Amino acid sequence: MADSERLSAPGCWAACTNFSRTRKGILLFAEIILCLVILICFSASTPGYSSLSVIEMILAAIFFVVYMCDLHTKIPFINWPWSDFFRTLIAAILYLITSIVVLVERGNHSKIVAGVLGLIATCLFGYDAYVTFPVRQPRHTAAPTDPADGPV
Known part of the structure; x- marks a missing residue:
């Protein structure tokens, strides 16, 4: 039992580090960290705006785990590219609205920092x-066939 756990742990770690080096992995990790920093800034000033950061951080973490563990290929009934697209599009719109509202209201320094970081998150x-x-993603194209292979 211990041997199988020891052997599976490097595979899990390798999958995590391999995905973390991809463009999507870096984007999701940056989203998680930025949402955490915005959450801290909003918690220090106005906790009412922190729910957006919490929800987006959780959703980004879920998508990070789904893509890291290759669950998007094992759960085919969910269209993962469209789900991820709508998640990020809605997050960008909501962060833009929230940041504009926070910056227009003016407040203490942590609130202003959260508003500026919200624009960066947008x-x-x-x-x-x-x-x-x-x-935008490339589609699979059929392999070229040689007309000499079949009947002429």
Whole structure:
């Protein structure tokens, strides 16, 4: 039992580090960290705005685990590219609205920092939405066939 656990742990760690080095892994990790920092800033000033950061951090962590463990191939009834696209698009829009409201209200320094970081999060989530837009992704093309293989 201990041997199988020891052998599976490096595989899990390798999968985590391999996915973390991809563009999608870096984006999701940056989203999680940025949401955490925004959550801390909002908690220090106005806890009413912190729910957006909590929800987006949890959703980004879920998608990170799903992509890291290759669950998106094992759960085919969910369209993962479109789900991820709508998650990031909605997050970008909500962060933009929240940041504008927070910056217009003016408050203490942590509230202003949270508003500016929210604008940065808007750019990050917007870029992630642009990158994950399913229509932009290359489609599988059929392999070329040689006409000499079949009847003429």
